[in-house]
Amino acid sequence: MPNRRFFFLTLFALLIAAPLGLISYKLLVLDYRMADLIPATSYHVDINMTVDGHGDDISMHTYLPKSDPRQHITEETQTSGDFRLDINSDPLNRIATWKAEAVEGPQSVHYSFVVQAQHVQYRIPTGLQIPKSYPPQLAPYLRAEEGVQVNDPLIDEAIDKIIPQRDIPISELLTRMHRYLQDELRNKNFSGYTDAITAYKLGEASCNGKGRLFVAMARKMNLPARSVSGLIMKSGNKRVSHQWVEIYVNGYWVPFDTINDHFAELPANFLTLYYGDEVLFRHSRNINFQYSFQITKKLVPKSSLREHIGDSMLNIANLYQTFESVGISQNLLKIILMIPFGALVTVIFRNVIGIETFGTFLPALIASAARDTGLLWGAIGFVMVIVLTALIRRGMDWLQLLHSPKMAILLTSVVMIILGATVLSVQFGLGQLAHLSLFPIAILAITAERFAIFEAEQGLYKAARVTVATLVVIAAAYTVMESQFLQSMVLAFPELLFVLIALNMWLGKWIGMRISEFVRFRKLIWSEAAK
Amino acid sequence: MSWSAWKANWQNFRRGSAHVLTMNQRNLHFIYPNNARKHFPIADNKLLTKQILGASGVPVPETYQSYSSFFELRSLEQDLAPCHEFVIKPAQGSGGGGIVVISEKTEDGWRSVSGHHYTAADLRRHIADIIFGVYSFGLSDHAIIEARVDQHTELNELSPFGLTDVRIIVCHHQPVLSMLRVPTKASDGKANLHQGALGIGIDIETGCGIHAIHHGEALTHHPDTHIDLLGRNLPFWDEILRISCQAAQAVPLKYLGIDLAIANDGPLILEINVRPGIEIQNANMLGMRPLLKQIAAPDQQLETVRNSL
Structure with missing residues (x-):
């Protein structure tokens, strides 16, 4: 039918050309920057605190990070159980307080967020001399305080040793102090408190001792100084926080870390939690307080992308605001926008590769749900739900129930398995498995039913094979849907979905041999070729 | 192997592949244009199939x-x-x-x-x-x-483990390929290739077994009884072709898999299938595409089996 062919080709061309036109327009006229589309490293940090209550009131405090020009904090979430969370901000810090009354038994509190930070480095002008005076608001950063014995004679002694001729430029002064603390004072792996004098006397210290000695010497030299506490972010579970110092030079607070030898610079994996010589956690007594930081590295679209998109017109940012006004976050929108990519992956696996899976789009849906559990736990959760539910179906076969009530029982079982897995995983600290609740429950019930039918009619081998194939497609869909580049692209250019439609139209007309069919018909092909 | 040998092999392989009907092409070029969705129930509902076929005089089980x-x-x-x-x-x-x-x-x-x-x-x-x-x-x-259909006695030796059935692909009312599906011990009496039944390719003109497969592998003898599977002529072959075409004309579906059983007093149609599988090509060791091309291009139509009947 020529009409149909003409319509197909026109539509196909339009679906390719229109988005490409829009993208060019955005890039050329609206000045979207491709560099912004390259994803950046970020860290997901989960602060986990546990206590044992004995019927008393409990309060706990800690510091939460703030966004500043160097670090960008997003996606903050928390679960506090019985505790009430209050967050108070002062100009420097954000203090979180959890309170609960008459707490019994073990309790846990989580606070998590995503950090995207930049590496910074300062250049200190060489001839710069130490100012004689500072604005009054800097006075606190020049005073002695507990642990920072600015006026102790030993501090003078230390300075005499490092800088005999005291009237040198700031850059020279800081270099000597930094080198002394980094090279002469041994690093000690010690988690307790060390004051400035003790650090000097021992000739060794951990981060807080070195930091206090640095602050004390700087203040003695009339350079405002403060200690900074935070985390060195690395994937894994850690309890160790870190401390470094900032010196006020020429209107900037310049960072120094004399444990890891960062002179006037801070790497991108340093998270600033708070300023000032305070402890990270304060809490009621006798509650067996435990804490840890669970840190996961991941790639995310650059935060500058989100901001930049907001500046221009004809712009999805306005669209995103519409979604946000009804409670759909950009994050959720991103997941939704990636589902068509997952669907394309499953289409390719079915029609081009020829792999049989459970359900057409089940792999794409599981992959998008596995975004919160991680691929491994998503796959484990999927197999667990399917196998347990299929076993339950077996049992019901024996009971001989009619179809619809049986399916309702399977659905209920899936719900219970998922909730049970969530409860157990929280109990055993398998945080990722707790997100199974995002799995598409009804589809899983149908899949379990199909698994059981496969198993009954074609044997466990066949059912297991289709399950493995499904897992392969889930992994592929997951990899594509988690692609930070594609995520950034589709957030910036949602019109790419039209290109996906065009690709599917093309695949919809593709009559070529599936890869699996090459295998299936290999002998026939050679026999036909010999004719 | 030299590069030119590789190339020649590859071209041969491509040429051979071009003779094989693929799943994508079956769907796009044969099922969708020939079988309107609204007519699917005629095949999918066996009660309806039997009513329609019975009314036009095609033999079906009572x-x-x-x-x-x-x-x-x-x-x-x-x-x-x-x-x-x-x-x-x-x-x-x-x-x-x-x-x-x-x-x-x-x-x-x-x-x-x-x-x-x-x-x-x-x-x-x-x-x-x-x-x-x-x-x-x-x-x-x-x-x-x-x-219950009682299998033709001539078939008892070939198929002692259950009712064997004949599958015929009919396109535009013309038979294209056929095979006999023979249950084995392993298939538990079921004539289903996935479950381990044998597939014997049947020459469409003579009704004679020409090639056989079991789990996708070629074989010549029954895995359980060891009797020769090939070279046997099916009883009532002309009648089978005749009622298959009669059945195809009784329904508004033009690409069909027709399943028949052969009883002592003649063949009966068990069911019709609007999405017939493509494994039948392996059973015959014959690609379907050239055969379907002839049927789909009527001016080049060669003398077909049906015309010769």
Whole structure:
């Protein structure tokens, strides 16, 4: 039918050309920057605190990070159980307080967020001399305080040793102090408190001792100084926080870390939690307080992308605001926008590769749900739900129930398995498995039913094979849907979905041999070729 | 191997592949244009198939009863009382699910070919399952009770483990390829290739077995009985082709897999399939595409089997 062919080709061309036109327009006229589309490293940090209550009131405090020009904090979430969370901000810090009354038994509190930070480095002008005076608001950063014995004679002694001729430029002064603390004072792996004098006397210290000695010497030299506490972010579970110092030079607070030898610079994996010589956690007594930081590295679209998109017109940012006004976050929108990519992956696996899976789009849906559990736990959760539910179906076969009530029982079982897995995983600290609740429950019930039918009619081998194939497609869909580049692209250019439609139209007309069919018909092909 | 040999091999392989009907092409070029979705029920609902075929004089197994609602089952025991041999099947089942073949009556019930004993209550429950759609992807369904087909005696040696059936692909009312599906011990009496039945490619002109496969592998002898599978002529072959074409003309579907059983007094059509599989090419060691091309391009049409009948 020529009409149909003409319509197909026109539509196909339009679906390719229109988005490409829009993208060019955005890039050329609206000045979207491709560099912004390259994803950046970020860290997901989960602060986990546990206590044992004995019927008393409990309060706990800690510091939460703030966004500043160097670090960008997003996606903050928390679960506090019985505790009430209050967050108070002062100009420097954000203090979180959890309170609960008459707490019994073990309790846990989580606070998590995503950090995207930049590496910074300062250049200190060489001839710069130490100012004689500072604005009054800097006075606190020049005073002695507990642990920072600015006026102790030993501090003078230390300075005499490092800088005999005291009237040198700031850059020279800081270099000597930094080198002394980094090279002469041994690093000690010690988690307790060390004051400035003790650090000097021992000739060794951990981060807080070195930091206090640095602050004390700087203040003695009339350079405002403060200690900074935070985390060195690395994937894994850690309890160790870190401390470094900032010196006020020429209107900037310049960072120094004399444990890891960062002179006037801070790497991108340093998270600033708070300023000032305070402890990270304060809490009621006798509650067996435990804490840890669970840190996961991941790639995310650059935060500058989100901001930049907001500046221009004809712009999805306005669209995103519409979604946000009804409670759909950009994050959720991103997941939704990636589902068509997952669907394309499953289409390719079915029609081009020829792999049989459970359900057409089940792999794409599981992959998008596995975004919160991680691929491994998503796959484990999927197999667990399917196998347990299929076993339950077996049992019901024996009971001989009619179809619809049986399916309702399977659905209920899936719900219970998922909730049970969530409860157990929280109990055993398998945080990722707790997100199974995002799995598409009804589809899983149908899949379990199909698994059981496969198993009954074609044997466990066949059912297991289709399950493995499904897992392969889930992994592929997951990899594509988690692609930070594609995520950034589709957030910036949602019109790419039209290109996906065009690709599917093309695949919809593709009559070529599936890869699996090459295998299936290999002998026939050679026999036909010999004719 | 040298580069030119690789290239020649690859070209050969491409040429061979071009003769094989793929799943994508079957769907796009044969099923969608030839079988309108609205006519699918004619094939998918076996009760409807039998009514339509029966009305146009195509032989089908006699329907004793059909049940579509639970309360109709009150008369089940009376309905079945005179029956000794019969088949219970879901009208919209697939892959042979839910089919029970009863071969004899006992004191307090019936016995199936697989030796299973059924009381009236067992059958009632099974039929209720069928009606509630257990075997039909959750749709409510009809249960059919029909005459059991007694296999032609000539076929007993070839197929001692169950009823063998003939599959014929018919495109635009012309037979294209056919195969005989023979149950084995492993397939548990079922004529389903996935479950281990044999597929014997049948020459469309002569009705003679030309090639055979088991689990996708070529073979010449029955894996259980070791008798020769090839070179046998099927009884009633001309009649089989005739009623297949008659059946194809009775329905508004132009690309069909027609399944027949052969009884002593002639072939009967068991069901028709609007999405016939492509494994039949392996059973015949013959690619379907050139054959379908001839049919689809009428001016180049060669003398076909049907015209010669």
